Amino acid sequence: MTFKQLLTTAVITSVTLTALNADELKGRGASFPGPLYKAWTSEYYAATGKKINYTPTGSGDGVKSIKKRMVDFAGSDKPLKSKKLKKAKLYMFPSVVGSIVLSYNIDGVKDGELKLSRAAIDAIFTGKVTHWDDAIISKENAGLKLPHEPITTCVRADKSGTTFNFTYFLNKINPNFKISKKPTWKAAKVVAGKSNSGVSANIQQIKNSIGYIEYSFKIKLGLPAAQIENKEGKFINPTVQSFQDGAKYATWTADNDFYAVISDPEGATSYPIVAATFILLPEEKNKENKEVTAFINWAFTSGDKAASELGYVPLPTSTKNEIRKYWEAKKIN
Amino acid sequence: MGGKLFRNFSFFSATLSFFLLIGIFAILFTYAQEALAEFGFDFLLSETWEADEDDEGGIFGGYIPIIGTLLSTLIAMTIAVPLAMGIAIFLTEVASVNIAKSVSVAIELLAAIPSIIYGMWGLFYFAPIVQSTVGGNGVGLLTAGIVLAIMIIPFMAAITRDAMNTTPHVLKESAYTMGATKFEVIKDVILPYSKGGIIGSIILALGRALGETMAVAFLIGSVMSTVKHVTDPTTSIPVLLANNFAEAEDLEMSSMYYLALILFVVSFAIISTAKFYFLGRKPK
Amino acid sequence: MNRLILNKVILVLSTLSAIIGISFLFWILATLSYKGITSITWSTFTNDLVNGGIRNLLVGQFTMAILASVIAVPIGMMAGIYLREYGHGSKLASVIRNLSDVMMSAPSIVIGVFVYAILVAGTMATQGLWHWPL
Numbered sequence: 001m002t003f004k005q006l007l008t009t010a011v012i013t014s015v016t017l018t019a020l021n022a023d024e025l026k027g028r029g030a031s032f033p034g035p036l037y038k039a040w041t042s043e044y045y046a047a048t049g050k051k052i053n054y055t056p057t058g059s060g061d062g063v064k065s066i067k068k069r070m071v072d073f074a075g076s077d078k079p080l081k082s083k084k085l086k087k088a089k090l091y092m093f094p095s096v097v098g099s100i101v102l103s104y105n106i107d108g109v110k111d112g113e114l115k116l117s118r119a120a121i122d123a124i125f126t127g128k129v130t131h132w133d134d135a136i137i138s139k140e141n142a143g144l145k146l147p148h149e150p151i152t153t154c155v156r157a158d159k160s161g162t163t164f165n166f167t168y169f170l171n172k173i174n175p176n177f178k179i180s181k182k183p184t185w186k187a188a189k190v191v192a193g194k195s196n197s198g199v200s201a202n203i204q205q206i207k208n209s210i211g212y213i214e215y216s217f218k219i220k221l222g223l224p225a226a227q228i229e230n231k232e233g234k235f236i237n238p239t240v241q242s243f244q245d246g247a248k249y250a251t252w253t254a255d256n257d258f259y260a261v262i263s264d265p266e267g268a269t270s271y272p273i274v275a276a277t278f279i280l281l282p283e284e285k286n287k288e289n290k291e292v293t294a295f296i297n298w299a300f301t302s303g304d305k306a307a308s309e310l311g312y313v314p315l316p317t318s319t320k321n322e323i324r325k326y327w328e329a330k331k332i333n
Numbered sequence: 334m335g336g337k338l339f340r341n342f343s344f345f346s347a348t349l350s351f352f353l354l355i356g357i358f359a360i361l362f363t364y365a366q367e368a369l370a371e372f373g374f375d376f377l378l379s380e381t382w383e384a385d386e387d388d389e390g391g392i393f394g395g396y397i398p399i400i401g402t403l404l405s406t407l408i409a410m411t412i413a414v415p416l417a418m419g420i421a422i423f424l425t426e427v428a429s430v431n432i433a434k435s436v437s438v439a440i441e442l443l444a445a446i447p448s449i450i451y452g453m454w455g456l457f458y459f460a461p462i463v464q465s466t467v468g469g470n471g472v473g474l475l476t477a478g479i480v481l482a483i484m485i486i487p488f489m490a491a492i493t494r495d496a497m498n499t500t501p502h503v504l505k506e507s508a509y510t511m512g513a514t515k516f517e518v519i520k521d522v523i524l525p526y527s528k529g530g531i532i533g534s535i536i537l538a539l540g541r542a543l544g545e546t547m548a549v550a551f552l553i554g555s556v557m558s559t560v561k562h563v564t565d566p567t568t569s570i571p572v573l574l575a576n577n578f579a580e581a582e583d584l585e586m587s588s589m590y591y592l593a594l595i596l597f598v599v600s601f602a603i604i605s606t607a608k609f610y611f612l613g614r615k616p617k
Numbered sequence: 618m619n620r621l622i623l624n625k626v627i628l629v630l631s632t633l634s635a636i637i638g639i640s641f642l643f644w645i646l647a648t649l650s651y652k653g654i655t656s657i658t659w660s661t662f663t664n665d666l667v668n669g670g671i672r673n674l675l676v677g678q679f680t681m682a683i684l685a686s687v688i689a690v691p692i693g694m695m696a697g698i699y700l701r702e703y704g705h706g707s708k709l710a711s712v713i714r715n716l717s718d719v720m721m722s723a724p725s726i727v728i729g730v731f732v733y734a735i736l737v738a739g740t741m742a743t744q745g746l747w748h749w750p751l
């Protein structure tokens with residue numbers, strides 16, 4: 001029943017939107033920056049009267065839609081390599097940085113109390129460790145009483161940019177781990193949910209579970225999240241400050257359309273799982289592209305506050321200027 | 334002339350379901366071609382579902398969702414059929430008129446609740462109970478099956494009750510006057526009389542259970558893994574389709590059309606067998 | 618007196634299963650109304666999702682239901698009329714009736730995939746249909 005309803009809604013919305021608001025810009029894709037784009041578009045509407053409609057469906061869907069030119073712009077958490085961009089005739093640049101936290105549901109363990117070393121994270125998600133009181137976890141958590149209960153890992157059921165960025169991080173710890181938008185998980189007990197909200201609901205419901213979600217979902221639902229060992233061996237709490245410290249190490253250049261995955265940055269105070277999310281534009285739609293870049297430019301100038309409030313990290317000013325130069329070079333500013 | 338137009342239009346409407354049937358089969362078959370050519374019937378036995386990193390290909394097999402669909406439906410039907418029959422008998426023969434009326438209202442209300450509500454209720458209120466009594470994660474095959482059962486009970490009970498209510502009073506009264514007990518009246522008068530309606534309700538419920546998406550998506554765990562224990566998380570065809578449809582391309586998309594085709598053929602086969610086996614011989 | 622005992626046993630079983638089934642159903646109804654009523658305020662219906670309401674969802678839901686009814690009700694009624702008035706007793710009518718019964722239990726997701734294939738996937742390439750004026 002409901003899938004049919006979903007599809008019908010999608011069809012009807014697209015029909016009415018195109019028919020009634022032909023001048024409205026349409027975007028779809030990554031759900032990771034969804035809450036922020038929603039805030040940005042409504043503030044932009046209030047400031048300029050221009051309507052932009054972003055539907056957070058998932059990175060894969062965004063890429064697919066923009067390749068088929070169904071929308072004016074797309075969001076994707078997974079950057080596309082230059083070769084692929086050329087083939088599909090697309091421009092790409094980052095819009096904001098977000099982060100992924102490891103949330104858990106263990107009786108008596110509060111927010112930020114659990115410390116997870118790199119070895120422990122690898123062991124949990126590859127299934128080398130199956131119980132919470134295993135030495136590899138408890139070693140770093142002397143003060144905590146971890147139960148002798150099996151670990152349930154909560155993962156995504158759909159293809160996801162969040163999963164791509166998380167597996168990218170896992171791959172940095174353990175090169176054998178395959179980077180994928182939807183890998184086959186080897187952990188002993190796995191439960192999958194659709195989108196960030198599905199995974200969050202599973203973590204809330206399943207005792208002794210752990211899962212990876214976008215930071216704003218942790219904030220919204222008040223879920224406890226672990227401190228994670230970064231590249232320099234320090235345990236870092238997920239905070240906007242530690243995300244900013246990590247984001248500084250991104251190496252973006254216009255030469256490769258800003259292709260870069262920040263995962264596991266340097267720096268003693270950097271939170272290790274930070275990731276940028278990207279905007280894709282079709283090369284030939286010059287008029288619409290200018291409207292999209294005008295919106296993003298507005299967001300770069302006036303949207304930083306909204307971003308920080310929602311738990312995202314605004315791009316560094318130098319990167320923003322690089323992006324503005326990129327627009328100029330492509331004549332879409 | 335208007336009469337002719339009316340007749341033609343009504344004829345068109347009536348035959349539409351036939352053309353839809355053919356159309357669905359043809360479209361699904363066409364779109365599944367790529368996967369059919371690549372995997373053939375091995376698709377039915379392969380347990381892997383993994384796309385390549387760039388989404389251009391991969392290995393896809395339907396064994397796990399097919400088994401998941403059949404098992405969750407089996408669990409649901411095993412629980413739901415006796416309970417729904419019990420409720421229907423209770424409503425028509427045991428309960429007083431007032432109780433029967435108020436319970437009927439509640440049941441009809443529940444039959445109208447969208448399945449996603451059952452899914453959410455199951456995840457937030459029922460799964461923790463399953464986890465603490467049977468073990469496992471809470472979400473898994475068993476929870477999905479039970480909630481599926483709860484979901485189709487009102488539906489089945491309401492239709493069965495209606496079917497039983499059509500038994501003429503004269504028949505029942507004459508049986509009672511001859512000294513028959515309630516059970517004998519139910520067994521020998523009501524059941525034979527309402528057999529068609531009851532089986533119809535079971536078939537409808539079966540179809541609903543086979544194709545249920547949202548309630549199961551919340552509860553089955555959506556994991557591509559074979560079930561070793563009844564509480565293990567697994568996946569079903571509708572859940573896999575709903576989770577991956579928006580994101581898939583090329584071969585994976587085709588594999589999903591293949592799965593949809595399998596679901597369609599399986600449910601068509603089960604339902605029409607049930608229908609013609611039980612009802613076919615009834616004179617019309 | 619065996620049959621009287623059997624009768625009692627069966628009736629008790631039926632009542633019992635009814636109680637089990639019905640208590641589950643009331644449990645759901647109770648949690649739904651309890652959880653639902655406590656979080657419903659007037660603004661729930663007057664605000665869009667952005668502002669913590671569900672107005673746009675309701676509008677979408679009803680538009681969809683109305684659209685579906687507008688398409689389906691006439692066709693369904695005409696089909697019924699045909700079966701009753703014109704095709705009564707004919708072989709064709711009984712085939713159609715049986716097929717419709719089977720189609721009624723066709724899994725909704727299959728219908729969804731089918732419609733996706735002909736409407737969405739088909740038009741992704743051409744983009745034509747979306748620009749129909751409403």
